[in-house]
Amino acid sequence: MTRDADNLLRLDGLSLRHGAHQVLDQVSFTIGRGECVGLIGPNGAGKTTLMRAALGLERHLGHSSLAALAPAARARAAAFLPQARQIVWPVSVESLVALGRVPYLPRGARLQASDHAAIEAAIDRLALGPYRTRDATALSGGEQARVLIARALAQQAPLLIADEPIAGLDPAHQIAAMQLFAALARENHAVLLSLHDLGLAARYCTRLIMLHQGRVVADGPPDAVLTPALMAQVFGVSVWRMDTEQGPLLVPMDVLRDAG
């Protein structure tokens, strides 16, 4: 197999069953540098399972280029933001962001200058300077989400995989986060994120992958994926669409009765 240096993730026939339920069914795609890929689909479509399997966190059939790596190499190839925003201990914001450097530290070693630079850059990028010494568990949910994004940035992996990173954020922070992901893609990184806000997906993602019952039903530029027919078939909703100067506006309007 030739390995394309620009491919940060390659999935080949990824399948996974939970008992009789086929959670993922022959999922194949690649993600290259410069892409900001939105993973969309209704609840239970398999988005979280797809991300976890791609990272080798779940047993699966088929091939994932990331799951095939040794844990240490994988940690340098991809950073992961799980859906559950866990911060177990009341550590400072700075120490939490510093956890992104774990893959680069030999056991017991102290942070090097390059580590400090990565941590500072991540703190600056999410404007967390004023929170630096605050107890991370005492922050609001939205602030914690930003701290965790900064942790993932400090990992400096070329690919960021984020499971619903903007869920529960206020509109301003949702937009800021999407702008950040789009900017990362422009800086020759790549982002794979799942989300439910179709309007933000259409405006900030370079490509959308639509998942339905464990299968990829559409993969391409937002306009090609967010069609009324696919929205009706997959999400069971009618969508009102308007194109504005700042991009398309998509609003789900009504639940279609015959939606299965």
Place this chain on the structure above:
Amino acid sequence: MSAHPIRLALGLVALMAVLFALSVLIGPARLGLPETLAALLLGQGEAATLVMREIRLPRALLAVMVGASLGLSGAAMQGYLRNPLAEPGLIGVSGAAALGAVIALQTGFAAAFVLALPLAALLGALGAVGLILVLAGPRGSSITLILAGIAISALAGAMTALVLNLSPNPFAANEIVFWTMGSLTDRSFTHVAIAAPFMLVGAVLLLSLGRGLDALTLGEDAAATLGISPDRMRLVLVTGVAASVGAATAVAGAIGFVGLVVPHILRHFVGARPSALLWASALGGAAMVLAADIAVRLIVPERDLKLGVVMALIGAPLFLHLIFRTRTEMR
């Protein structure tokens, strides 16, 4: 919010050193300070040297070793399970070690030679580790680990009760009850020698977990994608805790609360970082057991007050206070 780590380390080491000195100086044989030092360092005075080198020194050393092992194990367990209420006894090792010792006392094997009792206890601990690794499996979760530990503790407790229940010999039953209360009285360098290798291996294993425990602050999935292997960590943790706690129980009996309370007290001082809490809890645990073992000798010197009893009397109210405090912190 957190003290400088070096200052904290120096403070804990100083506290430990002072308590160690007090522990060596206090005892029923009333010896003056110059006499004590001369006996300890130069071997002057035959009786005094015997008391210092064969009784008090091993006792103080064991207090340090047992306390450090229990504190370190507690910090590692709390970090791995991400639960401030976890304690080293949770995986059933101390209960199983106690069962081994109890069987040795009951059968009279304990009287066969000096190390019979601690060896039987270590054998019990070893059995518990084997059982827990089978039950919690190489790919089990932290929940299966807890459940397996509870099952093993319950089983060991039931078997211990059974031995007591069927004991035809009231003297042996009495001895068993006292042994399970935990004590450092009349221990020798033989005990130090049998416990030290296990505790050393345990400490090396547990201290190696620091980075992984830090990463687990973000949950198991995030830690795994930071290059940490939770399966490998569980294996190292169980082996490390078993070696440390098994050896501690073998030489000192069941001593509770150290592994629970010490990490709880010190967490705030290390900025809640699980890796820093490991060494801090080892030092803090040593200081706490030294202090309790001094208290045992000071409170009622004429009676053989048990270390485990005093530890629980200090630990339980302290723990209640901590729960009361966390209740307001954890919304």
